[in-house]
Amino acid sequence: MILVGIALVGAVAAFINSLFVENSMQRFMQGYLVAFAFVLSISLGSLFFVLVQHLMRAGWSVVVRRFSEVLCLNILVTGLLFLPVAWSVWNGDGLIYSWSQSTTTTSASHANLESAVPQNHTVSLVSESANKKTNGSDQTHGEREHSVSKPFLNRSRFLITWGVLFAIWIGLGVFYYRCSVMQDRSGDVNLTRKMEWWSGIATILFGFSLTLGAFDLLMSLDPAWYSTIFGVYYFSGCAVAGLASLLLIVLLLKRFQIVPSVFSDEVQRDLGRLLFAFVFFWAYIGFSQYMLLWYANMPETTGWLVNRGMSTATGYTNSWGWLAIFLLVAHFFIPFSGFMSRHVKSNSKIMIFWVVWLLVIHYFDLYWIVIPQSNPNLTISFVEIGTAVFVISIYCLAAWWIATRANLFAVGDPRINESLSRQAMY
Amino acid sequence: MTDIKPFAMIAEFEDVGAIVKAAESVRDEGYLHWDVHSPMPIHGINVPMGLRPTILPWITLVHGIVGLLVGLLLVWWINAKTVTGVPTPFQGYEYLVSGKPLFSLPANIPILFELTVLFAAIGTLLGMLGLNKLPMLHNPLFQSDRFRRVTADRFFIVIEADDPKFEVDETQNFLNSLGASAVEVVTDD
Numbered sequence: 001m002i003l004v005g006i007a008l009v010g011a012v013a014a015f016i017n018s019l020f021v022e023n024s025m026q027r028f029m030q031g032y033l034v035a036f037a038f039v040l041s042i043s044l045g046s047l048f049f050v051l052v053q054h055l056m057r058a059g060w061s062v063v064v065r066r067f068s069e070v071l072c073l074n075i076l077v078t079g080l081l082f083l084p085v086a087w088s089v090w091n092g093d094g095l096i097y098s099w100s101q102s103t104t105t106t107s108a109s110h111a112n113l114e115s116a117v118p119q120n121h122t123v124s125l126v127s128e129s130a131n132k133k134t135n136g137s138d139q140t141h142g143e144r145e146h147s148v149s150k151p152f153l154n155r156s157r158f159l160i161t162w163g164v165l166f167a168i169w170i171g172l173g174v175f176y177y178r179c180s181v182m183q184d185r186s187g188d189v190n191l192t193r194k195m196e197w198w199s200g201i202a203t204i205l206f207g208f209s210l211t212l213g214a215f216d217l218l219m220s221l222d223p224a225w226y227s228t229i230f231g232v233y234y235f236s237g238c239a240v241a242g243l244a245s246l247l248l249i250v251l252l253l254k255r256f257q258i259v260p261s262v263f264s265d266e267v268q269r270d271l272g273r274l275l276f277a278f279v280f281f282w283a284y285i286g287f288s289q290y291m292l293l294w295y296a297n298m299p300e301t302t303g304w305l306v307n308r309g310m311s312t313a314t315g316y317t318n319s320w321g322w323l324a325i326f327l328l329v330a331h332f333f334i335p336f337s338g339f340m341s342r343h344v345k346s347n348s349k350i351m352i353f354w355v356v357w358l359l360v361i362h363y364f365d366l367y368w369i370v371i372p373q374s375n376p377n378l379t380i381s382f383v384e385i386g387t388a389v390f391v392i393s394i395y396c397l398a399a400w401w402i403a404t405r406a407n408l409f410a411v412g413d414p415r416i417n418e419s420l421s422r423q424a425m426y
Numbered sequence: 427m428t429d430i431k432p433f434a435m436i437a438e439f440e441d442v443g444a445i446v447k448a449a450e451s452v453r454d455e456g457y458l459h460w461d462v463h464s465p466m467p468i469h470g471i472n473v474p475m476g477l478r479p480t481i482l483p484w485i486t487l488v489h490g491i492v493g494l495l496v497g498l499l500l501v502w503w504i505n506a507k508t509v510t511g512v513p514t515p516f517q518g519y520e521y522l523v524s525g526k527p528l529f530s531l532p533a534n535i536p537i538l539f540e541l542t543v544l545f546a547a548i549g550t551l552l553g554m555l556g557l558n559k560l561p562m563l564h565n566p567l568f569q570s571d572r573f574r575r576v577t578a579d580r581f582f583i584v585i586e587a588d589d590p591k592f593e594v595d596e597t598q599n600f601l602n603s604l605g606a607s608a609v610e611v612v613t614d615d
Binding site for chain 1: 479483524532533535536
């Protein structure tokens, strides 16, 4: 298959290129983490969509729900793709998470964190404590953050938590996929009632597990930093990615006439509206996080933003700021004004463009969260692109494999007719 | 009836299918000032009626932009600005809060956002009322006893007398030919 080929090309490109860059293994693993967080967000966003449809007893979405169920079940393959991350933590090599290093003596972790701090002959806020050390204070940055985070950020806790998280996500994915597929054959209304009954509990589980997952996977990259809204921030990206993927599948099926005239324009517009809402939601949450950190102006919380180029103060700027501005413009302003109009949402061709655009920008959102942690300057190479291509190809391959083994539509759902006959209300 | 000016002609229909078909004919005939009245929403009636999309979104957009600008002016003037020559009561306060710049966007975006939303929401509401000509305390249609059933079990097409194509006899014949169960002229007092 073509996808296998692309996956191999991506992997090989990443490997070869990693020979030519500094800290090659670190670059490789962190690029991999971005790609992993990306595909995970697609699956979690799809899970969110499925749960909300059952929570609201939605009829309009029945015709497109199966695609989300497939992507949601595809969390199985993200479980496999998580293994390298888990291995890195288990191994204690500290390639991804500085806290996971097995030699947690102060000097070793300190040295590592020093290198993580921007070194473009500026002093960032984080390394203020390092300056204090030279002034005679023995409270180093490394010590402080490890004393704070040790009970939480340790290897066994991380691995057990992720075991539980994947158990929850896979459990939910399998449950909703299996019930829905069983209903294809039986048309049993009780299956719908069962899925709806569980959706409330599942949503609560989803919220907690996603928050914890985001804290572990992305926030702990900087062990000293915390932001209570971070889980919501990752969730907003998940919702964008999940809805964008769903809409992309619908639009491609429509465009290439694979299943002509099943999707009414109204379903396409509704998905577009939801996606639009979550584009705004992403900006809202992203700004909320930024503004509170900016306003509080505490050295231990602004360091994360300084690393990512969000400071404009003299001596604290770095080139990641360009990516931050790019995200603000490309993840919010351009798509916000771009597909606000109803006419754009009805146009399949233009919407394909916007959906692909959002998926790409969402990747760079995660990129901006992960990569600046150990790279003081804006950088991208085939290491990151290659790993992304590899991971996304595997993900698509698995989704394809699942999708070809079931109906494309939830034909047994009692509300399928409501969904098919849907038209504009105004 | 000869000396009293007619307000509109109403045609009564008994089911949704009939009125949708009739609406298509009225649209094709070229009438402009007319409407369909029904006891419940008929989804998709805009297509047979040939309704153009509403301009309400544009009203919302304009109000949103105005709200944004008003918000910007508000925070800039009140927090950050001292203008020489302006009397003291109208000067800005120049609050210095925790050493932040007097005028900086991060702190002010919530205000800009809220004012944008507020203006857009109020503009949408008032715009909707304006486009619908509400509140309207009296409509001559209520003088027709027949028309009262529009809230229960009958469907009506109303062609207003100020329509350029409106001629009492012609329009009456036309509406009858659509299969209306009754056609009636409503007068304007």
